[in-house]
Amino acid sequence: MSKKDTIAFEDRIVGFPQLGNYGIAIAEIAKLFGKKVILPPPITKRTIELGTKHSPEGVCVPFKYNLGNYIELVEKGANCLIQAGAGCRYGYYGEVQKKILADLGYNVQFITLNRVFDILGVYKKIKSVNPRQNAWSFGKTMVLVISKLWAIDAIEDICRKNIGFEARIGHIEGLFRAFLAELTAASTLGAVMSVKRKYSRLIASVPITKPYRPLRVGVVGEVYILMEPFSNFYLEKTLGKMGVEIHRFVDVTSVIWDSLHWRSYIKRQVKKARPYLTYDLGAHGTSSVAISNHLMKQGFDGIIHIKPFGCLPEINAMPMLNRVSRDYHCPVVYFSFDSQTSENGVKTRLEAFYDMLVFKRKKKRKI
Ligand code: SF4
Structure with missing residues (x-):
């Protein structure tokens, strides 16, 4: 020692x-x-x-x-x-x-x-x-920690779905920053809940111009790259701001919850990923296939799969994602990040992806 x-x-x-x-x-x-x-x-x-x-x-x-x-x-x-x-x-x-x-x-x-x-x-x-350390203060702290994580995930989800449609650019981001500042100061479960309620209401009342059927894209992949926006060059925000509703199902709240009953979670994910998967791929590779399969059944316009370079569970998921994409005629775009990835390259590919989504929609005469 x-x-x-x-x-x-x-x-x-x-x-x-x-x-x-x-x-x-x-x-x-x-x-x-x-x-x-x-x-x-x-x-x-x-x-x-x-x-x-x-x-x-x-x-x-x-x-x-x-x-x-x-x-x-x-x-x-x-x-x-x-x-x-x-x-x-x-x-x-x-x-x-x-x-x-x-x-x-x-x-x-x-x-x-x-x-x-x-x-x-x-x-x-x-x-x-x-x-x-005693069990009582540990329990109180855990309640505070989990409620803060949950509040962050809930508000981020609302932002992801609406940031591309706000009437005044920057309105939602401004509210989100204020939310984080108030959440930092919250020291009880009650305070966290009231901050979360306040900003859910405020963000929901931001004037937006969202079409009846907005473009919807699901983002799947490796957990760290999904949750640390710097590591993916703020990919969700960039695409969202082009006028796309962004949906993501993996966040800290889901990771904590799923890890509490990991075996049954994986069983359910393998089932959801059928017929593309029979066995678990490790880490969140199985979820990437299961979620994509689910979203395509829901009629989503596209999927973005993101992973760090060399991430085996997510590399294993890619052939299945290709098959899902082919079967549902729905595009999947892959981004792999390492310390050499260029931000401009990511932005250019996102713009091309967006153009393709718009083109496909026009072809279907849905917009
Ligand atoms: S192997 Fe993949 S899932 Fe595991 S830490 Fe590395 S990037 Fe993440």
């Missing part, structure tokens, strides 16, 4: 990696690990450069982004880092990142919550590094 494995609770300055807008909620649970919490700095080019420089060549980008985040957090003063993961090789990344940080001379305490699938497991982990 290194010296830093024994940092006292009062001296711990806790950091965790960036993941979309969820930092507000994750910070609440991070407070149980140490006296002070540092929010991850926004991801920049430097973050990915740092992560890439010190990562093994073949790892996927979530590893690199997280490692870049950790280095920047340590530079800001963090001496205790949290990592959580499961599903695929991500579940083992914490151990490798811990070793890399030690080799770089960063003498920090590294707490991994890998493959901890239940609330009791999280409690035990916190108790092991903070023996004074």
Whole structure:
């Protein structure tokens, strides 16, 4: 055990990696690990450069982004880092990142919550590094964390579906920023619920000009790339603003809920993915096929599949997605992200995808 494995609770300055807008909620649970919490700095080019420089060549980008985040957090003063993961090789990344940080001379305490699938497991982990933690305050914190995550997902969903149709550009984004600020300050379940209700109402009352049958696109793929907009160059917002209703079914709330009963969830997903799948593909590969199959039956105009370069579960899903696309005559476009992906390339392909959707609709005489 290194010296830093024994940092006292009062001296711990806790950091965790960036993941979309969820930092507000994750910070609440991070407070149980140490006296002070540092929010991850926004991801920049430097973050990915740092992560890439010190990562093994073949790892996927979530590893690199997280490692870049950790280095920047340590530079800001963090001496205790949290990592959580499961599903695929991500579940083992914490151990490798811990070793890399030690080799770089960063003498920090590294707490991994890998493959901890239940609330009791999280409690035990916190108790092991903070023996004074009691079940009551842990329970209260978890309620606050989960309600904040749920509120973020619910409001983001409304934004995704409406941002392309607002009468005044920037109106919804402005409200979303205000929502995040108020949610940060909310410290009880009641306060979270009232912030969520307030902004659901405010965003619903934004004047929009949405056609009766708007273009609808489903976004599926790997969870990290789906949930961290910087890593996908804000793909959903870019396409949404062209005048498309964006639907996404995988978010933190769904990931937490599904992981509580993972086996039965996977069974259901395989069933939904029939006749294209018989076995689980690992991580969220099966869900990508199941959701796409479902959306095409609903008459969606197109599917966007996004994944980090080299992500095996999602690579395995692609042949099935091609078959779904062929059977339903519905386009699927694939985006693969790594540290070299060009933002302009993504934008150009999105514009071409949008033009194709409009063209297909016109052909069907639906708009
Ligand atoms: S799902 Fe894919 S990209 Fe994500 S951590 Fe696993 S292998 Fe990497």
